[in-house]
Structures are given as C-alpha cells and as structure tokens.
Amino acid sequence: MTEGGRPERVRVTGPPRRHLPRTRTGDIDDQTRLGSVYLGSLMREQLRLALRTVGVLMLTLGSLPLAFYVAPRLSDVQLLGVSLSWVLLGGLVYPLLVLLGWRYVRRAERNERDFAELMSEVDR
C-alpha cells in the first residue's frame, strides 16, 4: 500500500436490533456504578435495621442504670412482693431481648427477599 493511499475500510453498522436483556446481577458482577448503588442500598437497609434494633435496646435497657441512679427510690417499688429492679433485670429483660431479636430476623430476611426480587427483574 502506498503512502496517502485509500483509507482502511470502515464497516458502518446501526445499533444492534435485538437488545440482549441485561440482568442486574451482571451490574454487580461487573462492578458498574449501578451495581454499586444496588449493593449500597442493601447494606444501608440492613445497617439501618441493625442500628434501630440496638437503638431500641439502648433506650429501654440501657437507660435503666441512669434511671436507678437518678431515682434510687424506684427499687422500693414492689411488684407481687418482689422489688421492681429485680422484676426488670432478673426477668423481663430476657423476653425483651428475644422479641427484639425475632423482629430483627424477620425484617432482615424481608430486606434480603426484596433485594433478590430487585435482582431478578430484568431491564429492557
């Protein structure tokens, strides 16, 4: 081929006619920005749920030492012949913990189901 000869042939094509469906899991696998948004939303939801659970724990159980510090007379209160502090700390605390745990598990599983549904939808 000589200098200044014919330029190379260029094949001109239109956009592909059949759009291959792209799964959203593909976005996460290829670490696109969209994939990052998907993953970030799941993590944020789960973290928010965990923090809410611990927040409730702190507001209820965690405030008890302060309550007894500010108002020591609380322990004079009797419930069925047992001091209030014992009823709370020796008994009622445990059902509260189980309840918070149960609620957390249900919601965490729901978040994951929602995420799986989001992933199975296909963008066209």
Place this chain on the structure above:
Amino acid sequence: MTTETATGLVAVVSVTIATLVIGTWGLRFSRTTSDFFVASRSVRPALNASAIGGEYLSAASFLGVAGLVLTFGADMLWYPIGWTAGYLLLLAFVAAPLRRSGAYTLPDFAEARLGSRGVRATCSLMVVMIGWLYLVPQFHGAGITLRAAIGAPIWLGPVIIGTVVLANVSSGGMRSITFVQAFQYWLKLTALLLPAAVLLIVWAGDGTPGSRMPADPGWSVPLASGGTEGLYLTYSLIVATFLGTMGLPHVVVRFYTNPDGRAARRTTLFVLVLLGVFYLLPPVYGALGRVYAEELAAAGRSDVLVLELPRLMVPGLGGELLAGLVVAGAFAAFLSTSSGLVIAVSGVLSQDVTGKLLRTRRITGVAVFRVSAAVAVAVPLAVALALPNVGVARAVGLAFAVAASTFCPLLLLGIWWRGLTDVGAVTGLVAGGLGSGAGVVWTLADGSAGGWPAVLLEQPAAWSVPLAFAVMVGVSRLTASRVPTHTRRFMVRLHTPEALELDRG
C-alpha cells in the same frame, strides 16, 4: 466415704463418662479435616443453638453469677444481661455476614477481608490470648467444685478437666463436640432448674422468709455502690459484655457450622431464647442464698453457693441428690466451655504456628490439630495451677473487655465500612489490646487502690472500645490508598443472600 462425697463423685464420674461416650459416638461421623474443624458446615439451627448455649454457659454463669448476686446484690444482674444481650448485637451486626465470609476463624476473616498477613498474625495472637484468659477461670472453677463436692485437693479438678477436654477434642473434633455441647446445655439447664424449683417450694413452705423485709438499698439497687463511679462501672460493664460477645473466639467459630447466613441468624435467635431461660435461674439462687446462706458471703466462699444451697435448705438424702445434680451441671459447664475454647485456640495454633513448624515432616492436618490441642490445654492449665487465687467472674469479665476492645471494632468496621485498611486494623487492634490489657495486668497484679484512675482500669471497656474504633477509623483514613482492591467484591459476598448467582470473588 460419706453420702456427701459419694453423690458428688457419682455426679462427676457420670458427666465425664457421658461426655466421652457422646464424643466417641460423634467420632464415627467425623472423617475428614473439615469435619474436625467445622462439622463440614451441616449443623441445623436448633442443634447448633443448643451447642452454642452449652459452650457459652461457663463456670462464671453457672457458679459465679449466683455468688456475685449473693455478695454484691442487684447490680450483678448486669452480668447475665450483658452475656445475653451480646448475642442480640452479634445477631444484628455480625451473624449472617460472618457466616457468608466463608472464613473459619477470626484471623481467617481478617486476612480474607484485608488481604494482609500482618493483620492475620495480630489476630491470631489476640485469639490465643483471649482464649487462655478465659480458660484459666474455667480450670479454677473445676478445682473449687471438686473440693466442695468430694474434698479433693485444689489441683485435681483442673487436671481432670484438662485431660477429658484434650481426649474429647483430639478424638472427635468439632462434630462430636457439637453433640457433646448440645447435650451439656440441657444438662446444665436441668441441673439448675430442678433444684431451683424444689428450693422455691421449700421456701414457700417456710412461709417465704425475707420477702417482706424492708428493701436493703445497698443490695437491691442495680448500681454498684459509690455514685458516679458506680454508674461508670455499670455502663462500662454493659459496653464490655454487649460488645465483647461477638469477639470471643469460641463463639465465632460456631458460626461456621451453619449451612448459610440465614441459618446463622436463626441459630442466634434460638441462642437468645436458650440463654434467656437459663439466666432466670442464677438470681434465684442468689436471692435464696441471701435468706438461707448469708454466712457464705461473709466467709468469702460465695462461688460455692449454688453447690451448697440444696444441702443447706433440704436436709437428708433429697438434698444430697439435688447437690449431686448441681455438681454434675457445674462439671458440664467447665467441660463444655473449655472444649470450645480449646477448639478455637488449637484451630488458630494449628493453622498459624504448629502447622508451619510441622509441615516439612509430612504430618497430616488432623495430627497437627491434636498437637495444637495439647499446647492449647497445657499453657492455661499451668497458669491455673501456678496462680490459684484469681476470681472466676472477674477474669471472665476481663476477657470480655479485651474482646470488645479488639475484635468488635475489627468485625463491625470490616463488615460495614469499605474504607478499612490493613494498617488501620493493626493499629486499632494494638491500641484496644494495650488499653484493655493494662486493665488486665492492673487487676491481676493489685487492683486494690481507690479513686478514679483505679476505677477506669478496673473496668476499661468504656474508654478502650471507643479508643480502638477511633484509631482504626483515623489511621484507615490516613492510609486510604491501601484499601484492598477486592473490597467491593468481598462486600457482595458478605451481604447478599446465597441464593443469588453473583460473583463473590
């Protein structure tokens, strides 16, 4: 031989034999190295939760709490509360992601997440330290129990426990331990529940003495005495126990035996239920001891309250049988917790220390694990025999403080924050370890002085945990260029449900 020693002896021997039999039975299932370490990841939530409960309820829970309540009153109720609530935090932040990480030990997790051998080595060192710190009081408790039950010399209990645990762990590994631990939870629960029911009936028959006494403010108010210092101690204990549970090496290892992340969560929820039921009982002993056995506290022997109370309240053969049952439960407590700790410590040792030393000699993985188990038992046993005067619950409390100041920040930031770097992790671990470690040394060495510095050292978690977090985040920010390139892929692995087909690195 009196009936007293006879029932105690029968109890100890039958628990030991039952443990060995179930251990050997489990051996028939356990064939490969993977069986040894993680029961090939196929344990169902209910069984696994019983095993976690059996493993977790240690000498401190079985003997220590009741004794502490007898001596110090309602503020000691925070110990069992913290030991249970720790599982709620573990459930919320750690359980499923940790299982999904696919790592077996805490050092495995750190290495996979940060891709650094240095972080791994630091974590291995901490696992062994925390494990040994937790094992020493178990051996102590065994000595106290055997002396109270059959009048044995104080060194005999630790030696028996050490031998049985070693035989069991090195013959069956994790799979047989799962069966043994599950059995021991139910044994421990029965051994406290049945005598407690009988004692409450006796107490009601006596006309419920003590219930109409005017409340003794020093005993029934749930704050350590001494104003703001008491408030600090209580909150610091809450921080240590709530956050320390997730960093205990023997607890974390259990999560790898779940089939997937969802099962890991359900297992943890089961554990909350099982612990909640169990921890209703020790305060009952403490409160009854206040009425029937106050002289034990005055004599400084409150750790044997649970063992002595049935005999004090029920005269004759009935009391002896109940006492035998309690001794059996106490023995199960030492056996199960020490087994779990020895598994965790020897798992780390065999991967990071003995495995490397013995690799050239063509020794199988299982043999390496057995050598490591022997080392994991021998060191704390020697310490327990050399220093027979360390308080049971106090030493366990310190192990929680160290775990909360080291592994808790590593796990929380490693799972939820993409910006963590290897340098940040190591400096944070060192800062938290040194801070809480100063508290350990202080308490073991002296711990008698008063004033705020002593209070801050006695219960270091309230400042050492934030310190570790701050250092980890701060140094990671400064070394942001070292964030591992695979971080995002790893987050996908930690947080997405297994059913989705994703590239998890």
